[in-house]
Amino acid sequence: MNANDNVVIVGTGLAGVEVAFGLRASGWEGNIRLVGDATVIPHHLPPLSKAYLAGKATAESLYLRTPDAYAAQNIQLLGGTQVTAINRDRQQVILSDGRALDYDRLVLATGGRPRPLPVASGAVGKANNFRYLRTLEDAECIRRQLIADNRLVVIGGGYIGLEVAATAIKANMHVTLLDTAARVLERVTAPPVSAFYEHLHREAGVDIRTGTQVCGFEMSTDQQKVTAVLCEDGTRLPADLVIAGIGLIPNCELASAAGLQVDNGIVINEHMQTSDPLIMAVGDCARFHSQLYDRWVRIESVPNALEQARKIAAILCGKVPRDEAAPWFWSDQYEIGLKMVGLSEGYDRIIVRGSLAQPDFSVFYLQGDRVLAVDTVNRPVEFNQSKQIITDRLPVEPNLLGDESVPLKEIIAAAKAELSSA
Template identity: 50%
Template sequence: MLSQIQTESTVIVGAGQAASEAAVSLRQKGYGGRLLMLGDEAHLPYQRPPLSKTYLSGEAEPQGLYLKPATAYEKLGIEIRTGVRVTRLDARVRRITLSDGTVEPYDKLILATGGRPRPLLQAAIMDGEKHPSNLHYLRTIDDVDHIRRQLSPNFRLVVIGGGYVGLEVAAVASRLRVRVTVLEALPRVLARVTAPELSEFYEKVHREAGVEIRTSTQIERLELDPSGDAVKAIVCADGTVLPTDLVIVGIGLIPNVELAEQAGLALENGIAVDESGRTSDPNIFAIGDCSSRPSALYKRRIRLESVPNALEQARAVATVLCGQPCPPESAPWFWSDQYELKLQMVGLSHGYDMLVLRGDPSSRSFIAFYLKDRRIIAADAVNSPAAFMFAKRVVGRQPLIENHEALADVTVPLQTLFADQNS
């Protein structure tokens, strides 16, 4: 196998964290063939999580987001072409065509195409056809650069979407003395990912910081100013009119599957792959936000949008391409920084039938355990790093909990509740 991979060519479509990790891991595991990474942005691979946090606030500079300098990739023999888009994937003859007309053959292909922000249905709600200059999505460095130029003290900002990104943006903006209103269509913020108790906690935190939270709010239309170049107000379905200077939309992500669809690969809420990351074409793999894979832990196919997941999948594909066994599945984990609060989550809480709170939310340091059939399937920790690290070790085993009262009692060490499962 090693002799084969010294001569073959692997092309990675995408230049985000998953792509970078896959390329570096291949080299670390002894892959000696050609490695080519293709990105449609002008930047080298960079971290996205800080975009809605320290980069938006101005505390981080672009160079600080880059995963590695160009010289590091050069030293590893990894070719990177930025500012180029793949326009065609011909799986039958194993080659791709780029936006500049270049054709690149491959032996193995890794799709790390990520996703793009889910757009507002502008044709239905906006009284104009031109994209307003003060309406933004947040996905790239360039997106945030545009937002930062318009984010001024006392400006009126409307954030559409009460998920992680929307609330992180609201937290940063309120600290910059911007007047923030968050609009969420569902009855509570973070409704898709947390229990009502966590939603209530975060709504309270934001309101105490001066952020206006409006839930169960549908948008009727966007009103433009006389120039037709900017949104001047948002009209809600209940008739409320919200004047605004700036609008940021964070209502989810659409996986970029167009190349895979063009090549006839199987799709299912993303590019469908098996446990090793392999698509329906044995020479093509997919990793990160664009891919969905079967989970033995949660007994369904899932697509996860998280950096730890992307990195784990990248390393797994590199392992498989180098002829080694695919590493076992681990419980997914995520994080979100808002104000002085660090929210750390492990596992997927969908379908839980009991929530056990350990600690007092009013202290702003606690952990919530999600149980299903008396087994822990997920946990959300707020400013509780030690409890989170313990949960991270055990959630993947979904331990059985016989004593819910002890789990909630902060005087009872977590390690004693299921000592045989925390090694």
């Protein structure tokens, strides 16, 4: 690297910002330009469905860095600017205002966008009381409409849908949550964990309806507001506010148009490079081969974005990056903290540590004798211990995992001893 090297980062979310500041912290001396179409100061997204929506956080408290930190680190922040094309031959990105920025290294941190509800096109999608939750503007609009005794219909039983439902219940709204799946959190948790969260929400007052498909909407006479949600089973649900959260689509169009390999994300190698070695990708938009799980994955999480950003900074500055860590996720609903580590896909059994009747347990997902993932509810110590089990692939004794008379740290110590003697 030298003082004339140019790094352009496309995307001003967490991944992009962390790459920029990580480069400076690692000794990068060249130019850094951070480009994104958002017009607000880069900010954290997870609190939008939690503290911010509940009115317990301000926009300023969500900033990833203070506004003056960018100039202080000689990072040029180009907000409100869209990158429309990549010219790989000239090593330039083309901006919406016609400018071209030269790069020696290009980092795509383009993130993702909410998966659209197929039946919510036209006037429905433009209605002020029909929203997805991805941006600060979305959260502000929703927060203004969290009015006591009003009727909220949430479409989608994933993390966002459940977190929004919990916040709305606390605002004394009447909440109905619809999910096409047979249970909430079906894609990411085992049936007992889904049952725990369904019970938790129903006890709080949420009307959860699984196996329910939305087929349309009723609109006000002026076509400005949604007045009811229509379901395939004939149910009509009057609504003052509708929020849809049915997944994320990675923003790969820029990469695809530039001829980069795309497959449910921008495909990258172990060095974070795309099919063009001068272009890297990071965060929600990046698909990579996990060494831990020996399969291709795309992970939507804050910890993954942070880890990959640090890896890019280390690689570009000629340093040795850390080994892959187990991915982890979290969700706060009511006063319950759910923390999950690992990827449970492919598990063939679960072991419960604690009682599912109380908000104080861990669920281990196993494939054979290997622990693939762990869900912990209000057990932060076991969560941290579980990260070690999965990252280090420790051969813990499965029969002991459900026995609370044996501390998890002792199970881990025995597994380490077995590894060292092998």
